[in-house]
Amino acid sequence: MNAENGATVPVTVDLAAEYEASGVAEVLRELDEELIGLAPVKRRIRETAALLLVDRARRDMGLAHETPTLHMSFTGNPGTGKTTVALKLAGLLHRLGYVRKGHLVSVTRDDLVGQYIGHTAPKTKEVLKKAMGGVLFIDEAYYLYKPDNERDYGQEAIEILLQVMENNRDDLVVIMAGYADRMDRFFAANPGFRSRIAHHIEFPDYTDAELERIAGTMLGAQGYLFDGGGRKAMAEYVALRRRQPHFANARSIRNALDRARLRQANRLFETAKGPLDARALSTITEADVRASRVFQGGLDVDRQPAGGET
Numbered sequence: 001m002n003a004e005n006g007a008t009v010p011v012t013v014d015l016a017a018e019y020e021a022s023g024v025a026e027v028l029r030e031l032d033e034e035l036i037g038l039a040p041v042k043r044r045i046r047e048t049a050a051l052l053l054v055d056r057a058r059r060d061m062g063l064a065h066e067t068p069t070l071h072m073s074f075t076g077n078p079g080t081g082k083t084t085v086a087l088k089l090a091g092l093l094h095r096l097g098y099v100r101k102g103h104l105v106s107v108t109r110d111d112l113v114g115q116y117i118g119h120t121a122p123k124t125k126e127v128l129k130k131a132m133g134g135v136l137f138i139d140e141a142y143y144l145y146k147p148d149n150e151r152d153y154g155q156e157a158i159e160i161l162l163q164v165m166e167n168n169r170d171d172l173v174v175i176m177a178g179y180a181d182r183m184d185r186f187f188a189a190n191p192g193f194r195s196r197i198a199h200h201i202e203f204p205d206y207t208d209a210e211l212e213r214i215a216g217t218m219l220g221a222q223g224y225l226f227d228g229g230g231r232k233a234m235a236e237y238v239a240l241r242r243r244q245p246h247f248a249n250a251r252s253i254r255n256a257l258d259r260a261r262l263r264q265a266n267r268l269f270e271t272a273k274g275p276l277d278a279r280a281l282s283t284i285t286e287a288d289v290r291a292s293r294v295f296q297g298g299l300d301v302d303r304q305p306a307g308g309e310t
Contacts, residue, residue: 013057023095024049031088035081036217037210044201045089052096067170069198070098073187075180076203079249082177083137085203090135090173099171101133109143112157120153124160132172141176142186162192169196206249211238215253219284224261229286240294256292257284264288 019025028049031042051068058065070093074082087104094102107127114120128136138144146152165174176183176193180202187194206214212235219225226234234256241252264284268276 010061013061015053015057018053018057019049022053024053024092027088027092027095031085034088035084036213037206038081038085038203041081041085041201041203044199045085045092048089048199049092049096052093052098056096069169069196070173071165071169071197072173072175072199072201073183073197074175074177074201074203075183077179077205077247077249079251079253080203080205081250082203083139086135086137086175086177089175093135093173099133099135099173103131103134104137105131105134106137106139108139109154109157112138112161113144113152113154115153117153120156121160124157128160128164128172132168135173135175137175137177140178142178142182145186145189147189158190158193162196165196208235208238208242211242211249211253214250215257218254218257222257222261224282224284226284227286230260230284230289233286233289237289237292237294244294256289259292260284260288263291 028042028046031045035042048070055065055068074086076082083106086106090099090102090104093099105127111127112120112124114123144154144158146154161174164172174197176186176197178186187197212231215234215238216226216231237256238253241247241256246252261284267285267288268280272280
């Protein structure tokens, strides 16, 4: 130990030990176990954790350090896990002492922008108050900016957000999410955001194989399983559904499974002649999946509610 200004500081640091003691390993393990695929996203989260661990070690050793800016942009198509990753990131930042609470506040334009003069500022400030000490996740952030509408109050919300992002970056992380092309146009029109966001993370679409694994995992979490024919039919469903409009990756798979369970229940009621065991009640068959309109060349469309892009 060395004494500096009356305080005792360490002369070395064991980063591996700090990593285990911080609980970061547990969060990253959960991220790997709960989210299939997304390798580049997980790599960026690990890099962020490493940055914060080193920053904390430098601070403890009395070395020059500056609180890193962690405001982020998450871009990608719907259903690629952006909200889930934001939630895990909030917990990771809390374990590393970057934010006080580690909670996630998820909002859309409607939560920030008012309908009349004097309405937007208190709405935006109330959301920011709730988010302090954690992560504010703004879905479809580009809808804040509507230059063609002279009576729109989104610009007021933008100005408040920019000020808070700059002044409170040691106790609030803002994540702005949406489609990549629209986010690019939003940042081009609002350079203040681009200058404050240091981390741009792209969420790739899932592959067919990953979506098939996701389907099996989702079913398992609900206490269901595919039989052999059901699993094969689901693989064909994924390939066909991907080519249709409004495909939303994991969200579309979840919706498809909900419909398959509905068909399974109806099938059991119509065809069961006697008592059913647990396996019969829990098995999704080929017939349950192939009854989808996708196999007849029709559309199996997932309508997205407002603010449901992630």
